[in-house]
Amino acid sequence: MTGAPPIVEMTGISISFPGVKALDDVDFRLFPGEVHTLMGENGAGKSTLIKALTGVYKIDEGQILVAGEERRFSGTADAQAAGVATVYQEVNLCANLSVGENVMLGHEVRGPFGINWRATHRAAAEVLATLGLEQLDLRRPLATLSLALQQLVAISRAMVTKPKVLILDEPTSSLDANEVTHLFTVIRRLRGQGVAILFVTHFLDQVYLISDRITVLRNGAFVGEYPTRELDRTTLISKMIGKDFATLRSLGSERQSHHYEPRGEPLLRAEDLGRKGSSEPTDLELHKGEVLGLAGLLGSGRTELARLLYGADRPDSGTVWLRGKKTDIHTPTAALAHRIAFSSENRRDEGIIRDLTVRENLVLAVQAKRGWFRPLSRKEQDTLVRKYLTELNVRPADPERPMKFLSGGNQQKVLLGRWLATEPDLLILDEPTRGIDVGAKAEIQAAVAALAAKGVAVVFISSELEEVVRLSDRIIVMKDHRKLAELENGPHVTAETIVAVIADEGDDEEGDSE
Amino acid sequence: MTVTTRPPTGSAPGPASSRPSLADRLGARLSALPTVAALLIFIGMIIYGEAAYGRIVQFSTLSNLLVNNSHLIILAVGLTFVILTGGIDLSVGAVIAVSSVAGVMLSNAGWHPVAAVLVMVLIGSALGLVSGVLIQYFGVQPFIATLATMFLARGLASMLSTVPERLADDSAIRELATQLKIIDGNKVNDLVITPGVIAAVVIVLAGFVVLHRTRFGRTVYAIGGSEQSATLMGLPVPVTKLGIYVISGTLAGIAAVVYTSRLGSAQNITGIGWELDAIAAVVIGGTLLTGGTGFVLGSVVGALVLGLMNVLITRDGGIRPEMTTIITGGILLVFVILQRVLAARRRSETG
Amino acid sequence: MTDVAARLAAKRGAIVRNQAFWGVVAIVLLLAINVSSDPGYLSIGYNDGRLSGNLIDILRAAAPILMIAVGMCLVVATGGIDLSVGSIMVVAGAVSMELLSGMDGTTSDAALTLAIALGIATVLGAVNGVLVSVVGLQPFISTLVMMLAGRGIAKVITGGQNTTADNDSFAWLANGYVVGIPVVFLLSMAIVALVWLLVRRSALGLMLEAIGMDSRASRLAGVKRRSLQLTVYSVSGLLAGVAGVFATASVMTVDVSRTGYQLELDAILAVVIGGTSLAGGKFSIGGAVIGGLLIATLDKTVVFLGIPASATPAFKAIVIVVLCLLQSERVRSLFRHRRALRAQSQKEAVAA
Amino acid sequence: GGDDDTSTSSGDDGGELVTVGFVAVGPEGGWRQANEANVQDTFTEEAGFELKYAPATNLDQRSQIDAFTSFVDEGVDVILLSATEGAGWEDSLRRAQEAEIPVILIDRGIEPDDTDLYVTRIAPDNYEVSTSVAEWAVSAFPDGANYFVLEGPAGVSVVNERNRGWDDTVESVPSLVKIGAQTANWSTEEAKSVFETVLRANNNDIQIVFAQNDEMGLGAAIAVEEAGLTPGVDVQIATIDGTKPALEALSEGRLSFVAEYNPLFGETALEVVNQVLDGEEVEPYIVVPSEVFDSAEAATAALPSRKY
Ligand SMILES: Nc1ncnc2c1ncn2[C@@H]1O[C@H](COP(=O)(O)OP(=O)(O)OP(=O)(O)O)[C@@H](O)[C@H]1O
Numbered sequence A: 001m002t003g004a005p006p007i008v009e010m011t012g013i014s015i016s017f018p019g020v021k022a023l024d025d026v027d028f029r030l031f032p033g034e035v036h037t038l039m040g041e042n043g044a045g046k047s048t049l050i051k052a053l054t055g056v057y058k059i060d061e062g063q064i065l066v067a068g069e070e071r072r073f074s075g076t077a078d079a080q081a082a083g084v085a086t087v088y089q090e091v092n093l094c095a096n097l098s099v100g101e102n103v104m105l106g107h108e109v110r111g112p113f114g115i116n117w118r119a120t121h122r123a124a125a126e127v128l129a130t131l132g133l134e135q136l137d138l139r140r141p142l143a144t145l146s147l148a149l150q151q152l153v154a155i156s157r158a159m160v161t162k163p164k165v166l167i168l169d170e171p172t173s174s175l176d177a178n179e180v181t182h183l184f185t186v187i188r189r190l191r192g193q194g195v196a197i198l199f200v201t202h203f204l205d206q207v208y209l210i211s212d213r214i215t216v217l218r219n220g221a222f223v224g225e226y227p228t229r230e231l232d233r234t235t236l237i238s239k240m241i242g243k244d245f246a247t248l249r250s251l252g253s254e255r256q257s258h259h260y261e262p263r264g265e266p267l268l269r270a271e272d273l274g275r276k277g278s279s280e281p282t283d284l285e286l287h288k289g290e291v292l293g294l295a296g297l298l299g300s301g302r303t304e305l306a307r308l309l310y311g312a313d314r315p316d317s318g319t320v321w322l323r324g325k326k327t328d329i330h331t332p333t334a335a336l337a338h339r340i341a342f343s344s345e346n347r348r349d350e351g352i353i354r355d356l357t358v359r360e361n362l363v364l365a366v367q368a369k370r371g372w373f374r375p376l377s378r379k380e381q382d383t384l385v386r387k388y389l390t391e392l393n394v395r396p397a398d399p400e401r402p403m404k405f406l407s408g409g410n411q412q413k414v415l416l417g418r419w420l421a422t423e424p425d426l427l428i429l430d431e432p433t434r435g436i437d438v439g440a441k442a443e444i445q446a447a448v449a450a451l452a453a454k455g456v457a458v459v460f461i462s463s464e465l466e467e468v469v470r471l472s473d474r475i476i477v478m479k480d481h482r483k484l485a486e487l488e489n490g491p492h493v494t495a496e497t498i499v500a501v502i503a504d505e506g507d508d509e510e511g512d513s514e
Numbered sequence B: 001m002t003v004t005t006r007p008p009t010g011s012a013p014g015p016a017s018s019r020p021s022l023a024d025r026l027g028a029r030l031s032a033l034p035t036v037a038a039l040l041i042f043i044g045m046i047i048y049g050e051a052a053y054g055r056i057v058q059f060s061t062l063s064n065l066l067v068n069n070s071h072l073i074i075l076a077v078g079l080t081f082v083i084l085t086g087g088i089d090l091s092v093g094a095v096i097a098v099s100s101v102a103g104v105m106l107s108n109a110g111w112h113p114v115a116a117v118l119v120m121v122l123i124g125s126a127l128g129l130v131s132g133v134l135i136q137y138f139g140v141q142p143f144i145a146t147l148a149t150m151f152l153a154r155g156l157a158s159m160l161s162t163v164p165e166r167l168a169d170d171s172a173i174r175e176l177a178t179q180l181k182i183i184d185g186n187k188v189n190d191l192v193i194t195p196g197v198i199a200a201v202v203i204v205l206a207g208f209v210v211l212h213r214t215r216f217g218r219t220v221y222a223i224g225g226s227e228q229s230a231t232l233m234g235l236p237v238p239v240t241k242l243g244i245y246v247i248s249g250t251l252a253g254i255a256a257v258v259y260t261s262r263l264g265s266a267q268n269i270t271g272i273g274w275e276l277d278a279i280a281a282v283v284i285g286g287t288l289l290t291g292g293t294g295f296v297l298g299s300v301v302g303a304l305v306l307g308l309m310n311v312l313i314t315r316d317g318g319i320r321p322e323m324t325t326i327i328t329g330g331i332l333l334v335f336v337i338l339q340r341v342l343a344a345r346r347r348s349e350t351g
Numbered sequence C: 001m002t003d004v005a006a007r008l009a010a011k012r013g014a015i016v017r018n019q020a021f022w023g024v025v026a027i028v029l030l031l032a033i034n035v036s037s038d039p040g041y042l043s044i045g046y047n048d049g050r051l052s053g054n055l056i057d058i059l060r061a062a063a064p065i066l067m068i069a070v071g072m073c074l075v076v077a078t079g080g081i082d083l084s085v086g087s088i089m090v091v092a093g094a095v096s097m098e099l100l101s102g103m104d105g106t107t108s109d110a111a112l113t114l115a116i117a118l119g120i121a122t123v124l125g126a127v128n129g130v131l132v133s134v135v136g137l138q139p140f141i142s143t144l145v146m147m148l149a150g151r152g153i154a155k156v157i158t159g160g161q162n163t164t165a166d167n168d169s170f171a172w173l174a175n176g177y178v179v180g181i182p183v184v185f186l187l188s189m190a191i192v193a194l195v196w197l198l199v200r201r202s203a204l205g206l207m208l209e210a211i212g213m214d215s216r217a218s219r220l221a222g223v224k225r226r227s228l229q230l231t232v233y234s235v236s237g238l239l240a241g242v243a244g245v246f247a248t249a250s251v252m253t254v255d256v257s258r259t260g261y262q263l264e265l266d267a268i269l270a271v272v273i274g275g276t277s278l279a280g281g282k283f284s285i286g287g288a289v290i291g292g293l294l295i296a297t298l299d300k301t302v303v304f305l306g307i308p309a310s311a312t313p314a315f316k317a318i319v320i321v322v323l324c325l326l327q328s329e330r331v332r333s334l335f336r337h338r339r340a341l342r343a344q345s346q347k348e349a350v351a352a
Numbered sequence D: 001g002g003d004d005d006t007s008t009s010s011g012d013d014g015g016e017l018v019t020v021g022f023v024a025v026g027p028e029g030g031w032r033q034a035n036e037a038n039v040q041d042t043f044t045e046e047a048g049f050e051l052k053y054a055p056a057t058n059l060d061q062r063s064q065i066d067a068f069t070s071f072v073d074e075g076v077d078v079i080l081l082s083a084t085e086g087a088g089w090e091d092s093l094r095r096a097q098e099a100e101i102p103v104i105l106i107d108r109g110i111e112p113d114d115t116d117l118y119v120t121r122i123a124p125d126n127y128e129v130s131t132s133v134a135e136w137a138v139s140a141f142p143d144g145a146n147y148f149v150l151e152g153p154a155g156v157s158v159v160n161e162r163n164r165g166w167d168d169t170v171e172s173v174p175s176l177v178k179i180g181a182q183t184a185n186w187s188t189e190e191a192k193s194v195f196e197t198v199l200r201a202n203n204n205d206i207q208i209v210f211a212q213n214d215e216m217g218l219g220a221a222i223a224v225e226e227a228g229l230t231p232g233v234d235v236q237i238a239t240i241d242g243t244k245p246a247l248e249a250l251s252e253g254r255l256s257f258v259a260e261y262n263p264l265f266g267e268t269a270l271e272v273v274n275q276v277l278d279g280e281e282v283e284p285y286i287v288v289p290s291e292v293f294d295s296a297e298a299a300t301a302a303l304p305s306r307k308y
């Protein structure tokens, strides 16, 4: 950009993990006052490059210059001291502490009598306000926040140190449009102040909205560094996936027609289903072969509703009829037995089991459904695992690799595989495409469409309204933990329609604190 | 969904609670509920004891409750730090043994009492450091590392001496147990405190301040919440973890000084099972063994509850010996269940 | 050629990384120390239809530890801990001795007693399980309560006495021999094998590990946490009962304050030495067995070498610390580093 | 106590019961069981006493001090103290003195033995008893022998006293050779396990076992039998305590010598307490007579009347 020297310059970086070369001779430069996007498929090595920079991983080869000096940070703390603040891909906060404490941990304002809590909270409130979170109660335990809010808190935290370099690894993966706008305002302001920002995302729109330059990685290798203006979408995608865009299109990610045909008995019917404090009583109907989208802003209660359907939380009001019979679904075990599956938005805490292998993670739900005394034979396992690893294109397709060594997006794919393997009649997907690359997103969408075509009922929750609109036959719009409207999908329905529905209702603005 | 702030329920003991904002914060926090519950149960026990057996609410009984349990309170403060991070320290009882035997032997060998006391404390720190290094730098699990330290300390104590080592009558260390009469009552019904009690109070306050008003303390809580997150948040995790085991060891050393000065003698078999008492005190006080939530003041209440329970059992006097451990276990159980129920009830009210 | 070498090297790496390997090394070392103090240490004699010798003694002494270690291993896998095994041992022992002392000494008496003692032990284990899984208390506290109460219960059962009894069939469990091999050892190995089959040939092992690694995620995956925890604590109680029977049958006396005293620590040590993390998750029953054998060997070695009683704990501590250090990633990477350096310098030497 | 009504503590209807606080050791073994049951059976309400029994938890001296303090605070009339450890009682005893509560030591003495601090001590003499075992060993093996000692936990004062009694006699006899000493924690099971290894380590060349309590002696006997030897012939085992199982074993010849450590002195204690309450002077040390059983016949004769 300007003639200024790069603040971060990484050259010839290589890192190997047992069995994979995660980074192979990668170069990367970051200039002050730019937003630089790191792009690549799931598992391309983006997060690894970031961790190499901050010293969480030791590099095998290569050189890192920060502000012209050769540096090898010993960890986040060290990097932070040098002005490099990082928000890692998975939210890393302490659920037992309050929001305010999480923001300020390690940077509390100290007075003569130790930490001055009043000043500390004031500082926290200031930072949160820049992200539009002035309403958030600082004393609230972090654990009670939705994942999206936690992500925002984590970003606020990184800004407390007033860093020279701000690294954001998929900060927008569970944010809705509003929050993204807020975040981008902040990012632009920081850029104006000369902060260098490294940004990872799988949303192409966002790349073109904010980024100045792009570095593309593929399979751990450096593909190239381009000014955003000079790289159109199709080229970008083909650089990322090494195939051209047409192949991607042919995956058929767009559902051509939406048909909501309430033929006979609904698969599931719920009346007044609710839980005090988290979900207002809601009516719901679901038919075989349809995709029901849940749309809404952050904290609108989509997740809660999904959890009630699965019995992950115990409903305290309402009745559920499943296949015409009144059924109590109070535990996940019961739900699974009734062929209902639920993939949580909280991949890290409620999805993967880090230390189990990919194989074990994949077969877990099937096995739990069968009961422990009827083990899947090795051969059955192999069939299942091979099927879903190929179908969902998990990389590396090594079933014996511990789950924690997979990249975020690939973990998500394995999870999806876990639920598909149970052959559900009703599949509830809460943010299934969170952190998934464009190619894989198309694949997952195609998979959902194919499932519906096979007669599976799908509840699809996503913060990306376009995605909801594209996939759903019917959309329930939610706000403040209750159902606002139910729309039949069709050519007339777009993301804007939904936004309008929400806004119409939103005359009494201040009711929504989140 | 905002957490309703309720008015503070009962003030926590200690001058630290004089700041209303603090009590407010404690009362408002759900995690403080078990601690408050412990306090209420403690008061209930006192009332019950007075009604059933008498002579509980009198100077001597109450001050002896403190005097007799001051070392346990000190141990419990140390364990609170450790348990808050999700760790555990099984070595404290044995550390007391080796530290007191060594201290008394040195003192009797003509060392200056201050030097002897200092060595006693430092022995605790050193053994804490051993545990800490094993845990932090060699990845040994806290249970095992401190178990090894426990064997080590017990072994060292036995190798030093297997007979009671008695402090010389004129030893200055004995002064540390001097009973300072604040109110001189009838016969022995005096309100007394000892330097040991003062030490305990100071340590409790210091522990409170460190945990709630220093970055070190906040890091302790953060590690208990998630060690991985704490590391990725850039907090000084290794130093803190090392620190808490050193603190726990050091406090065990101080507890050794307090106990030894009172007894006037030291022995290699002192302190067997005290680590469990201290852990129980911490748990009764509302600290979760999984780490992340709890209060040092709760642990003090926990230690006093245990002490009071023993007094009540003694006062009853008719309990068959084989029943005492069952009763202790039963009371502990009632305690944790009650706390759970209470916390669940309150949570659903606020939720 | 190089491929084979590489594979061998990889295999060697895997073995060295396997924590139980160091347990075996420690056992061998301890035995070697004993042999150096008495060359005849390993000799095994045969008379009266029974094998005899120090090794056989170790196997017999290991039997109760193996039982509680295996139970502990399962509990630890779910992320729990069972501090009550020692107390459940003494309850089982007390029940057996009280019952037998009022009976005639027939085999059917022994069988009945055995059934009742093991039944009561299982019930106590199940109480732990209920406290942990249904009431939702922390395992450490629940089993601590049982540890306190259990010994009290044993004292109530015997009225505080150390009850003695006579029953040859019952004593045979601990002191008998079949084809020269001690019955206790055969029984304990059979039970270990049974548990192993149950856990590894079904999906139980996977479920337990899932609970131990991440109970929230495994709940959503449909794993029945409550019933599995209940099962595991009950099994631990049952195995502790077996251990209690072994321990008391060998002398036909229950010692209410000493039987099983602090054996929970031995069991936990055995489990950890065997490579199972107390944080829960991946577990190794084979490792726990090695750990149990190591502890028995250690106890016997201390006596054999005549190490003074006062120095015994320190000796134990040193063995544990050294073992933990060998097992630690850091020390091993230090070794690896050294080896790599050496390899490199060799290569350079060749090149030069 | 702060009030003047020191005669009763809790409102029993009789009103004249003497409250006795018994700071006890608690379940430890057959001997302790007999001793404390005997005391409890003696100080009954019929005899005019309310006995408050406070056993130690885990033989921990601290819990005894707590109980003692509590009895003083409560203002009992007399305290019986059966200390687990001799040292460290000065402060507590001084406090009892200030509160004018007489203290009678049961079994264990205190160190240093300051007779001003308590009224009297009633106990058999550990030193004497273990000396009697040593004297038997010397006389039974005039030609010398190898011996092994099974001890209680290292550091416990009974162990120290019993060791002293034995060592003082035996160490002057060079023909008695000490092979070693190990703790078996008072337990039969551990004693068996320990002694079986000791026998192997020494090729069965041990003639005398001095077991510091009956339980360990019985464990050693089992180990001897399992090694294919005959207790009483190849290895002679001497124990201290004199519980029924030990005398039975002696009568069967499995043990060779049992020195009684007489636990039954509740009656004596009762008399002393009454004397003290009446203001009479008592001796500072009342030794409880103990017997020795050196033959199967002696044991057989004593068995029918054995109470514990
Ligand atoms: N700690 C580790 N141990 C072993 N392999 C690892 C480890 N961390 C990452 N990998 C591997 O390194 C490669 C790169 O992973 P990385 O997390 O950097 O991907 P990414 O580009 O961030 O993908 P995503 O978009 O899914 O987050 C993957 O193949 C992954 O399996």
Ligand SMILES: Nc1ncnc2c1ncn2[C@@H]1O[C@H](COP(=O)(O)OP(=O)(O)OP(=O)(O)O)[C@@H](O)[C@H]1O
Residues within 6 Å of the ligand: A143, A144, A145, A146, A147, A148, A149, A278, A296, A297, A298, A299, A300, A301, A302, A303, A304, A345, A346, A463, B001
């Ligand atoms: N992982 C979780 N554990 C427990 N409670 C949670 C979790 N995630 C969300 N919640 C609950 O959900 C509430 C907010 O709902 P949430 O924001 O998840 O709804 P949503 O409409 O699904 O929005 P989002 O887009 O964030 O998923 C929180 O107040 C909290 O009670």
Ligand SMILES: [Mg+2]
Residues within 6 Å of the ligand: A046, A047, A048, A089, A169, A407, A408, A409
């Ligand atoms: Mg990533």
Ligand SMILES: [Mg+2]
Residues within 6 Å of the ligand: A146, A302, A303, A304, A345, A430
């Ligand atoms: Mg959601």
